[in-house]
Structure formats: structure tokens, C-alpha cells
Amino acid sequence: MSALKEFLTTFKKVPVTMKEMFQSNPNRFTEFSHVLKLAHGNILLDYSKNLIDTESFNKLIKLAKDSNVEKMRDAMFSGEKINFTEDRAVLHVALRNRSNTPIFVDGKDVMPGVNAVLAHMKEFCERVRSGTWKGYTGKTITDVVNIGIGGSDLGPVMATECLRPYASHIKVHFVSNIDGTHIAETLKKLNPETTLFIIASKTFTTIETMTNSESAKAWFLEHAKDPSHVAKHFVALSTNAKEVKKFGIAEENMFEFWDWVGGRYSLWSAIGLSIALYIGDIASPVTPPDTCNATIHSTLHRQPDVATAPQMSQVGKCQPSLLYTRRHFIYDASTG
Known part of the structure; x- marks a missing residue:
């Protein structure tokens, strides 16, 4: 019998109520939880409330081993091109590699480039947040x-939604819809003298993004008049320096990211610039108290654990997905 069939067969025997599971095993919480000891506080991973018992747990670990999960994990961390459909590495982990251990892609260590972009982000954010960066009339930035x-x-x-309690004085707005109403309604409540635009497009040719960007630029120039003022109010998250310059953005205000960063993980790259402006220093591994340390620190410290931890500590993530079960999240709508 395959490891998958063994697990599924065992899982069918698992009691379907938490009450039964805790009654049959008084030590269930201790056995099915894991504490991450971090520099700025601990995080409890409690998977005792999942539909799994000791036997099915062991079968799940066996399945992971038979499926070479650890080998695949190591391949990702070492820069192998595990994204075989696009022949690319999957290295969002490099963006969170604060130990600066070399990570190679095609024989080149990507860490110097990563650190350069993160340092650039940090310097820029400090200027904007401190008020050193001025708009074309000399006013400080209030909205991004x-x-x-x-x-x-x-x-x-x-x-930004999750970490709103850590927000600074800068307000952040997001425009993604190609429908002109989205950008129009956003601009209606803003002052061009104190607004900074971030254009996030790797190629700087994405139709939806560039259409909205041109609308924002036209709105801005209605007030500023002089095209040279664009450089003080627009920055680019891109690798296409030619198109960025053509738009009117100074090349030093272009923040690079790489094709080995998948969209779902890109917030750790230059794409996270809006987060850093809103809640603080996303680039530094040692952040001051008023910044987004809850997310940054937990992930920075969690990453080495993911790279070396036994598979049993990862079970809380894989079990619901493997069984195609629905996951429900509790959210208090009153918090916004």
C-alpha cells in the first residue's frame, strides 16, 4: 500500500469531534503543538485542533518522507530551478535570509543584490517618513x-490591513482595477502636492498597471504643470530602466526585483515598499519598536526553522491541504 493510501485509510478512523479526541488523549495539546522561540517573543503553533491523531500523524510524516519533501525543500533553499514550468529558481527565501548565507542561482550569489535593494528601500523610506523627501511644492508626503x-x-x-495598528502618519491606498472609477475615486480625496505614487510592474508594460499610472500622471500634471516634478512624486518597482525613465521617473528611484520571486511571496521584495512606508522599516533585520516587527521578526526567525526543522513541525500546514478540507478564518469585521 502506498504511503498516501496508508494515511487516508488511517485518517478515516480518526474521531470527528474535538471533544472525543481530547477525551481519548489528555496530552493531545502537548503532543500536537509547537512553540517557536523568537528574539521578540514566542509564537505558538497549535495543530491539536486539526482532525489528526498519533497514528495518522505518523502516517503523514511517513508520506512526507516517501515524497522527498525534505529533499525538495533543500533544493529550493539551494537555488535549484524547481519552478520547472518557467525554468526558474524559487527564492523568496533569499529575501528573508538575514543570516546572509550565500544563495546561488546559475553560479551567482544573489544576496549582494538582495541586500542592495533592501538597503535602498530602507534609505528611501526613512527619507519619506521623516519628511526629508519633499514634494514639488516643498511639502512632505502624507499619502502613498x-x-x-x-x-x-x-x-x-x-x-497593511493586518498591521494597521502599527501604521505611521502616512496613509496608503491601493489601485488595481482597470475600471477608471477605482483610480478616479482614489485621487478625488488626495492632494497632488503631498501624494507619492508607487508603480509596481516588473516590465513596466503591464496594461492594467500602466493605464492607471498614466491616469495618475495626467491628474498630477493638471496641478503640477511641469513634467520634471514627476520625479518627486513617482517611483517604480521594476527592472525596465528604459521605460521607467521614459515615464519620467528618475532611475535612482527604481527598485529592482527578480524573476525568482513569485507573486504570492513578492511582498518581501521591493513590492513591499508600500508596506515599509506605511508601518516601518521592512528592510532591516533589527527594527525599532514602532515598526512592523511582528511580521518581520517572526518570519526572519521562522525561516531557518523551516529549512532545518523535522517534518513533524510542518504538519499543521500540509494536513488540511492534503485532505482537501475547507479552512475557515475568524475575522472581526468591526476592525475594518
Whole structure:
């Protein structure tokens, strides 16, 4: 019998209520939980409330081993091109590699480039947040508009919503819909003298993003008049320096990211610039108290654990997916 069939067969015997499971095993919480000891506080991973018992747990670990999960994990961390459909590495882990252990792609260590972009982000954010960066009339920035779609929008939106209690004085807005109403309604409440636009497009040719960006630029120039002022109010998250310059953005205000960063993880790259402006220093591994350390620190410290931890500590993630079970999230709508 295959490891998968063994697991599924065993799982069918698992009691379907939490009450039964805890009654049959008084030590269930201890056995099915894991504490991550971090520099800024601990995080409890409690998977005792999942429909799994000791026998099915062991079968699940066996399935992971038979499926070479650890080997595949190591391949990802070592820079192998495990994205075989596009022949690319999958290295969002490099963006969170604060140990600076070399990570190679095609024989080149990507860490110097990663650190350069993160340092650039940090320097820029400090200037904007401190008021050193001025708009074309000499006023400081109060609002940031992120224009992007997909991974250039969803991750930053999620992070800024979740970490709203850590927000600074800068307000962040997100525009992704090609429908002109979205950009129009956003601009209606903004002052061009104090607004900064972030255009997030790797190629700088994405139709939806560039259409909205041109609309934002036209709105801005209605007030600023002089095209040279664009450089003070628009920055680019891109690798196409030629198109960025053509738009009117200074090349030093272009933040690079790489094809080995998937959209769902891109918030750790330059795509996270809006997050950093909103809640603090996303680039530094040692962040001051008023920044988004809850997310940054937990992930930075969690990553080495993922790279070396036994598979049993990962079970809380894989079990619901493997069984195609529905996951439900509790959210208090009153918090916004």
C-alpha cells in the first residue's frame, strides 16, 4: 500500500469531534503543538485542533518522507530551478535570509543584490517618513498610492490591513482595477502636492498597471504643470530602466526585483515598499519598536526553522491541504 493510501485509510478512523479526541488523549495539546522561540517573543503553533491523531500523524510524516519533501525543500533553499514550468529558481527565501548565507542561482550569489535593494528601500523610506523627501511644492508626503495588480497588489494590501495598528502618519491606498472609477475615486480625496505614487510592474508594460499610472500622471500634471516634478512624486518597482525613465521617473528611484520571486511571496521584495512606508522599516533585520516587527521578526526567525526543522513541525500546514478540507478564518469585521 502506498504511503498516501496508508494515511487516508488511517485518517478515516480518526474521531470527528474535538471533544472525543481530547477525551481519548489528555496530552493531545502537548503532543500536537509547537512553540517557536523568537528574539521578540514566542509564537505558538497549535495543530491539536486539526482532525489528526498519533497514528495518522505518523502516517503523514511517513508520506512526507516517501515524497522527498525534505529533499525538495533543500533544493529550493539551494537555488535549484524547481519552478520547472518557467525554468526558474524559487527564492523568496533569499529575501528573508538575514543570516546572509550565500544563495546561488546559475553560479551567482544573489544576496549582494538582495541586500542592495533592501538597503535602498530602507534609505528611501526613512527619507519619506521623516519628511526629508519633499514634494514639488516643498511639502512632505502624507499619502502613498500603490498601483499594481496580482502579486504587486494583494500581498501589500493584506499586510497593511493586518498591521494597521502599527501604521505611521502616512496613509496608503491601493489601485488595481482597470475600471477608471477605482483610480478616479482614489485621487478625488488626495492632494497632488503631498501624494507619492508607487508603480509596481516588473516590465513596466503591464496594461492594467500602466493605464492607471498614466491616469495618475495626467491628474498630477493638471496641478503640477511641469513634467520634471514627476520625479518627486513617482517611483517604480521594476527592472525596465528604459521605460521607467521614459515615464519620467528618475532611475535612482527604481527598485529592482527578480524573476525568482513569485507573486504570492513578492511582498518581501521591493513590492513591499508600500508596506515599509506605511508601518516601518521592512528592510532591516533589527527594527525599532514602532515598526512592523511582528511580521518581520517572526518570519526572519521562522525561516531557518523551516529549512532545518523535522517534518513533524510542518504538519499543521500540509494536513488540511492534503485532505482537501475547507479552512475557515475568524475575522472581526468591526476592525475594518
